Amino acid sequence: MNIYQKLIEVRKAVPYLKKGNKGEQYNYTSSSQVVAALREKMDELCLLLVPRIIDKNVRTETVEFKDKNGNVNKKTTTFFTELTMEFKWINAENPEETMVVPFYAQGVDKAGEKGVGKALTYAEKYFLLKQFNIPTDKDDPDAFQQKVEETKPPKPITTEQLEEFGKLVERFSEIRNVKTEQVYKALGVTTEPEKIPEGLAYNLIEQLKHWINKATNKTA
Template sequence: MTKTAEQPKLLNIYQKLVEIRKTVDVFVKDSQGYGYRYVSGTQVLKKIREKMDELGVLLVPIVLNQNHSTFNYTVWDRENKRERPKTDFVVTGDMKYVWINADDPSDRIEIPWQYMGQQDDISKAFGSALTYTERYFLMKFFSVPTDEDDPDARDTAKQNGKIDKKENGKNKKASKNQLDYIDALISRRVTADWTKEMLYEKLKETMGVDKEPSEWTVEEASKAISIITGRFE
């Protein structure tokens, strides 16, 4: 009598997501933007997609609604040495991400989410909103630690031969006077359509950072002031 091969145990969607989470480690920040290194969506997806394919897990974004508005400001035209008006399109809305078990499509998890994008072209605003949102959804859902969140980051940097210059502008924390000045500049620009929180989020996006102002360095605070006074005044 021959033995039949034992069938592998099928995992439910929760168990599959746990297995995917196990493959996630500290991502190397390989994307450069405005002098700030951050985890790119491409890197996040590359790390996770292989395991999703192996386990048969789908991630489906579903946009539920969409709101549009415009944000008018001025920029400095260096060539003509004068200010010129500029308009950005802002796209916001509610959405959800759905994790689906390909072995049993009725086995799924829905996660409510929101998106926001701002560009000088409305289609680009929508596209960048989805791209940015997906990256951070995956990072938050799987609790992806970045280098800055890693308590051993400083030791790791030393092991890799990186020099830690705490007292230069790139590492020294921004002063209270700097942060208070930034807050005052932001407060002056609050409107019915643009809350202080929204303006701060736009500023962080422009700077290429996602940490709170209280964690900014002297260099980042100086950059924030230059952006606000250069773009909006």
């Protein structure tokens, strides 16, 4: 596989991540949770991800807190770190094959020395989430998968189902001496069976078998 095919396989491996950590106001997905979910597949496919800081910018903001007399009794300095980065994907089985993705990161710290670390953690998590289009809804994985399935268009009737359905309709119309259109109407479906969804086709086939069996027994 080339590097693009490998990245697609990684994306297939993680269709969803639950927000497993709880903050003061909201649930969130941690960086370690994201990396842990992807690393095994990356190792399996021999993919390396190399981060690189291209440029940095650190801004500070000092806020003064005053007492009721207007005297400053406390100062807090916030360090805001911005990083211009790039992430390079390397196919370890063919190291000359790479893909470079520009990225931006930021981190806020009150002490100052952790600003870069926070920005790098931020970058790692959000780069991987966005690179592989990983949803992180608050719902549990099963509920999320159900929502995904509900948005998909229904699968059309299979060739085998279509053939069996047609034979059963003809058989029942002969037994009851009615037109096939009347059988379709009794089933509550269109006269174009190729448009029937796969799941519904299964139920209709079973219904026709039941009707034929019942009609045949009465005739006998």
